[in-house]
Amino acid sequence: MKTGPFNPNLLSESVFAVPPLARDADYQIDADENEKIIRFLEAGGVRSLLYGGNAVLYHTSLADFDDLLGMISDSAGPDTTVVPSFGPSFGIASDQINILQEFDFGTAMLLPSRDIVDSAGIATGIRMLSEQYGKPLVVYLKHDRWLSPEDLKSLEDDGVISWIKYAVVRENPAEDDYLREVLDVFPSERVVSGIGEQPAIVHLRDFGITGFTSGCVCVAPRKSMDMLGSIQGGDMEMAESIRQYFQPLENLRDGIHPIRVLHEAVALAGVASTGPIQPMLSNICDETKSKIQTALRTMKVID
Ligand SMILES: N[C@@H](CC=O)C(=O)O
Numbered sequence: 001m002k003t004g005p006f007n008p009n010l011l012s013e014s015v016f017a018v019p020p021l022a023r024d025a026d027y028q029i030d031a032d033e034n035e036k037i038i039r040f041l042e043a044g045g046v047r048s049l050l051y052g053g054n055a056v057l058y059h060t061s062l063a064d065f066d067d068l069l070g071m072i073s074d075s076a077g078p079d080t081t082v083v084p085s086f087g088p089s090f091g092i093a094s095d096q097i098n099i100l101q102e103f104d105f106g107t108a109m110l111l112p113s114r115d116i117v118d119s120a121g122i123a124t125g126i127r128m129l130s131e132q133y134g135k136p137l138v139v140y141l142k143h144d145r146w147l148s149p150e151d152l153k154s155l156e157d158d159g160v161i162s163w164i165k166y167a168v169v170r171e172n173p174a175e176d177d178y179l180r181e182v183l184d185v186f187p188s189e190r191v192v193s194g195i196g197e198q199p200a201i202v203h204l205r206d207f208g209i210t211g212f213t214s215g216c217v218c219v220a221p222r223k224s225m226d227m228l229g230s231i232q233g234g235d236m237e238m239a240e241s242i243r244q245y246f247q248p249l250e251n252l253r254d255g256i257h258p259i260r261v262l263h264e265a266v267a268l269a270g271v272a273s274t275g276p277i278q279p280m281l282s283n284i285c286d287e288t289k290s291k292i293q294t295a296l297r298t299m300k301v302i303d
Contacts, residue, residue, distance in 0.1 A: 044221025
């Protein structure tokens with residue numbers, strides 16, 4: 001794993017893969033299977049990994065968190081940057097920082113929660129957690145106006161934000177007043193589109209933000225990296241064709257459940273055996289599996 005302070009220049013150099021987390025039959029983190037996912041991504045050119053929602057870290061125990069950090073530190077290649085996520089509750093986040101401090105990650109992302117929070121309180125939480133960690137944190141904007149632009153600006157002025165994952169889902173990503181307000185107070189070079197390939201062209205081309213995160217990259221890393229390169233090189237026709245390439249799987253994720261479908265898709269694509277998913281989620285049924293196989297065939301990921 002690449003260690004040392006997080007370098008924001010990396011945000012434009014690789015798609016940020018957001019992998020599922022493989023577990024064995026006893027629900028323990030399966031280091032071998034997770035390493036297969038990491039090697040597959042690295043072989044496709046990916047150099048940035050974000051363990052968060054798709055790894056269901058919202059529900060992880062402190063012991064699992066420790067195992068996870070050990071596993072990803074050991075498994076990621078020397079040129080691969082890894083960002084783990086923690087939280088979402090303040091108390092758990094604070095306990096997890098004690099564990100994070102035993103490892104050499106450049107930053108970590110606070111998972112968002114919509115319940116029992118308000119903007120000023122979230123800002124206080126981010127400030128205190130960053131101070132405890134001694135490093136700036138990744139802020140995950142998943143819900144509209146979760147953090148006001150004023151609070152964001154004051155956090156940026158205090159130097160506690162590493163970068164922002166912007167993932168507020170809009171029917172039309174081109175119409176997004178909150179994203180414009182965020183970009184009025186925070187540098188676009190440190191904002192990453194956080195909803196996969198589908199809104200990435202609009203976010204990068206029209207809003208000028210930097211890179212994108214993706215779950216689907218875990219079944220076709222080279223394609224997703226090519227999409228990033230096409231957008232950056234101004235070949236929007238190619239970028240659009242790759243966006244459409246990912247649609248069959250993304251449509252299933254949108255229609256059923258993005259995390260549960262990705263967890264199985266990675267297994268059905270033959271990348272690694274992902275095993276049982278972390279409770280409070282459940283593995284998908286056979287009917288959904290066969291829909292995923294059809295999508296993967298359309299994408300030519302499997303025969
Ligand atoms: N939610 C997106 C990007 C990751 O955060 C996905 O899973 O594709």
